Amino acid sequence: xxxxxxxxxxxxxxxxxxxxxxxxxxxxxxxxxxxxxxxxxxxxxxxxxxxxxxxxxxxxxxxxxxxxxxxxxxxxxxxxxxxxxxxxxxxxxxxxxxxxxxxxxxxxxxxxxxxx
Amino acid sequence: xxxxxxxxxxxxxxxxxxxxxxxxxxxxxxxxxxxxxxxxxxxxxxxxxxxxxxxxxxxxxxxxxxxxxxxxxxxxxxxxxxxxxxxxxxxxxxxxxxxxxxxxxxxxx
Numbered sequence: 410x411x412x413x414x415x416x417x418x419x420x421x422x423x424x425x426x427x428x429x430x431x432x433x434x435x436x437x438x439x440x441x442x443x444x445x446x447x448x449x450x451x452x453x454x455x456x457x458x459x460x461x462x463x464x465x466x467x468x469x470x471x472x473x474x475x476x477x478x479x480x481x482x483x484x485x486x487x488x489x490x491x492x493x494x495x496x497x498x499x500x501x502x503x504x505x506x507x508x509x510x511x512x513x514x515x516x517x518x519x520x521x522x523x524x525x
Numbered sequence: 526x527x528x529x530x531x532x533x534x535x536x537x538x539x540x541x542x543x544x545x546x547x548x549x550x551x552x553x554x555x556x557x558x559x560x561x562x563x564x565x566x567x568x569x570x571x572x573x574x575x576x577x578x579x580x581x582x583x584x585x586x587x588x589x590x591x592x593x594x595x596x597x598x599x600x601x602x603x604x605x606x607x608x609x610x611x612x613x614x615x616x617x618x619x620x621x622x623x624x625x626x627x628x629x630x631x632x633x634x
Binding site for chain 2: 412413442444449450451452453454500502513514515516517518519
């Protein structure tokens with residue numbers, strides 16, 4: 410497709426379950442970001458990939474969060490042993506540019522995770 | 526730490542009134558600043574970036590280095606401008622792209 414695609418759009422998990430969220434960026438986009446957006450808040454940075462390299466994961470809130478982009482295209486954000494505070498919309502964004510200025514970010518529609 | 530402040534969570538104006546959405550940042554250096562917008566049931570998207578000096582949908586934003594502000598302005602608001610607006614300030618390195626907490630603009634008929 411032409412835009413950033415995320416799946417699933419909605420996920421309900423019981424506390425303690427593992428979840429995996431997928432992001433399919435725009436073809437050819439080198440940079441890929443994951444954000445967490447809690448209700449009423451702006452997007453909070455989680456992690457950044459340049460191709461397959463995870464250059465920054467300082468925003469991941471705990472070691473239960475893990476992200477990968479093994480072939481430099483599709484990325485997966487995995488959350489282990491989900492907790493209620495993990496409930497949020499998880500946004501993926503990609504960008505063509507690299508270097509000092511990343512340029513415009515193109516966002517997916519997000520994956521809304523609800524942990525019961 | 527780098528900070529972004531959007532002091533208004535909600536801004537309500539009448540159609541045709543001027544609107545200003547405030548954004549202040551803490552950073553020293555050469556900034557590249559953005560405003561992103563999220564319309565109802567749509568994805569977050571770029572509205573404008575200061576470096577291009579464009580006017581998009583009638584909106585402009587001027588970087589004021591003295592005040593470290595990047596306020597978004599429009600002289601005559603339209604109902605279709607109702608949305609969430611996020612300021613994205615400069616980054617101290619390109620890996621972190623910060624957003625403000627957002628301002629919800631409600632344009633009343």
